[in-house]
Amino acid sequence: MYWNQRYECLNEEELRELQLERLQTTVKRAFFNVPFYRKAFQAIDLEPGDIKDLSDLQKLPFTVKDDLRDNYPFGMFAVPMSEIVRIHSSSGTTGKPTVVGYTRNDIDVWSELMARALVCGGATRRDIIQNAYGYGLFTGGLGVHYGAERLGASVIPISGGNTKRQIMIMKDYGSTVLTCTPSYALHIAEVMAEMGITPYELKLRHGIFGAEPWTENMRQEIEKRLGISAVDIYGLSEVIGPGVGIECQAKDGLHVFGDHFLVEVIDPVTEEPVPPGQLGELVITSLTKEALPVIRYRTRDITSIITEPCSCGRAYVRLARFTGRTDDMLIIRGVNVFPSQVESVLLEMGGTEPHYLLIVTREGSLDSLEVKVEVSESLFSDKVRRLEELEKRLHHELESTLGISVKVTLVEPKSIQRSEGKAVRVIDRRKL
Amino acid sequence: MKIKQISVFLENKSGRLAAVTRLLAEKVINIRALSIADTTDFGILRLIVDKPDEAYRFLKEAGFTVSVTEVLGVEMPDRPGGLDSGLSVMAQEDINIEYLYAFIGRSGNGAIVIFRVEELDKALQVMKSRGINVLNADKIYNL
Known part of the structure; x- marks a missing residue:
């Protein structure tokens, strides 16, 4: 199932031709309308005319989040404010928020991309989409909303939070598709169980979850507990919002809409591209954005490129499941640790509710990592020996996965704070 | 002849045991016997009460990890x-x-x-x- 078969299934030659033409237009637009880009190009003696082939992409300078912050709020816009019809902003989780703008055409393109994404994720115009992404400055809510309307589905703009009401509406209105963060989907499943509601009482059949990295195990957990098929959606406000990439029902990597974005994966330290299949930092160049073209934007998201064609027939390269962010990455005693690694271990152990918290402390000059894990009823035993065995097993599995020593602490259910947006998985108490 | 024992997972920190006893007091459940097994980080509270089924339900509703053992x-x-x-x-x-x-x-x-x-x-x-x-x-x- 496609939303736009013509553009989703372009042959390679057509796609490359379209990409080059659009890249050249974007580079020109950035150079002539954004002082920041003009300076950056001039600094390395590059002119828009030097981009003659797609491989010339690598000649272009990188853009980083700080560039957007330095030009706060509107300095990176390539059109006058009279052309801007919408302003969004990043969540500001890593500092001062970044502001992004959209022209009428950008909103149109974004709606098209989100309609494609929703169809790719299993939705049709007959679906009732319960959109539990936050509405507001965050791009998630309105991004899905416009896509759902473009698709012609019935959208419930419920936004995030008020979980019991979410469940009541899901049941009473017969929502068939749920869109939110994966951690919130799990929270909904948990509250549902507490309320004694089973998935059989719902009409839910698909979930489209994103805005934070999650694991294959977490997918299975969500699918089982909500009785749905769940796919991962990717995007970031600096590039457009959700709708940059999405999994199809093959669930084997996220398709990037290549007629609108060029993706590269680089080594975050050497900044050189890495071969397909190798983990690195995702870099995105927008091809059609008018208000805020981004050139080689460093996303800080860790993934790898899959070039093999997908069974669904879409033409674009895919990105492997995201394994974390370069800035979530903890360096503990010289070892790179991603919270998502901990999550996959916990889920593999079976039975463990995936509620956990990493706490990093430093005593003297030695870092130590503690992982708190909530004990669910299925893990609990009235025998100390059993719980100690569980602790030992977790300890062993975590150490062999992370490659550093870990202290495992079993904690009571609900003692780790729940979030209704992005989950807090790490507390770093080191004063670095 | 088999007796239902209620077991509760408790973190080893102040106030946790009291949270259980307070709840049982509010619900007018009488404790007949109890024992606590503890490790460095957590403890297991084992209770014999007059109304084990109710106690189990109330504790579970209050968010404790609890089990019934014979x-x-x-x-x-x-x-x-x-x-x-x-x-x-x-x-x-x-x-x-x-x-x-x-x-x-x-x-x-x-x-x-x-x-x-x-x-x-x-x-x-x-x-x-x-x-x-x-x-x-x-x-x-x-x-």
């Missing part, structure tokens, strides 16, 4: 060697005891011992055949 309540003579006679029987029959806790009952002149064993039915049979007084559940709940 145990045996046995009356043993409250004199030197009283416990030993019972345990000797268990040892002879090769019944492994996971844990036990004891208290002195208000009625009769016996001490009451709560046994947690893996092979509950076998233990029950052995004790009865050896003339050990296994108390029925209602008697324990309503001591």
Whole structure:
């Protein structure tokens, strides 16, 4: 199932031709309308005319989040404010928020991309989409909303939070598709169980979850507990919002809409591209954005490129499941640790509710990592020996996965704070 | 003859045990016996109460990790060697005891011992055949 078969299934030659033409237009637009880009190009003696082939992409300078912050709020816009019809902003989780703008055409393109994404994720115009992404400055809510309307589905703009009401509406209105963060989907499943509601009482059949990295195990957990098929959606406000990439029902990597974005994966330290299949930092160049073209934007998201064609027939390269962010990455005693690694271990152990918290402390000059894990009823035993065995097993599995020593602490259910947006998985108490 | 024991997972920090006892007090549930097994980080509270099904439900609703386990309540003579006679029987029959806790009952002149064993039915049979007084559940709940 496609939303736009013509553009989703372009042959390679057509796609490359379209990409080059659009890249050249974007580079020109950035150079002539954004002082920041003009300076950056001039600094390395590059002119828009030097981009003659797609491989010339690598000649272009990188853009980083700080560039957007330095030009706060509107300095990176390539059109006058009279052309801007919408302003969004990043969540500001890593500092001062970044502001992004959209022209009428950008909103149109974004709606098209989100309609494609929703169809790719299993939705049709007959679906009732319960959109539990936050509405507001965050791009998630309105991004899905416009896509759902473009698709012609019935959208419930419920936004995030008020979980019991979410469940009541899901049941009473017969929502068939749920869109939110994966951690919130799990929270909904948990509250549902507490309320004694089973998935059989719902009409839910698909979930489209994103805005934070999650694991294959977490997918299975969500699918089982909500009785749905769940796919991962990717995007970031600096590039457009959700709708940059999405999994199809093959669930084997996220398709990037290549007629609108060029993706590269680089080594975050050497900044050189890495071969397909190798983990690195995702870099995105927008091809059609008018208000805020981004050139080689460093996303800080860790993934790898899959070039093999997908069974669904879409033409674009895919990105492997995201394994974390370069800035979530903890360096503990010289070892790179991603919270998502901990999550996959916990889920593999079976039975463990995936509620956990990493706490990093430093005593003297030695870092130590503690992982708190909530004990669910299925893990609990009235025998100390059993719980100690569980602790030992977790300890062993975590150490062999992370490659550093870990202290495992079993904690009571609900003692780790729940979030209704992005989950807090790490507390770093080191004063670095 | 089998008694329902309520077990609760507790973190080893102040106020957690009180949170359980407060809830039981509010719900007018009477604790007949209890024991706590503790490790560095957590403890397991084991309770015999007058209304185990209700206690389980209330604790679960309040968000505790809780389970119900069947145990045996046995009356043993409250004199030197009283416990030993019972345990000797268990040892002879090769019944492994996971844990036990004891208290002195208000009625009769016996001490009451709560046994947690893996092979509950076998233990029950052995004790009865050896003339050990296994108390029925209602008697324990309503001591």
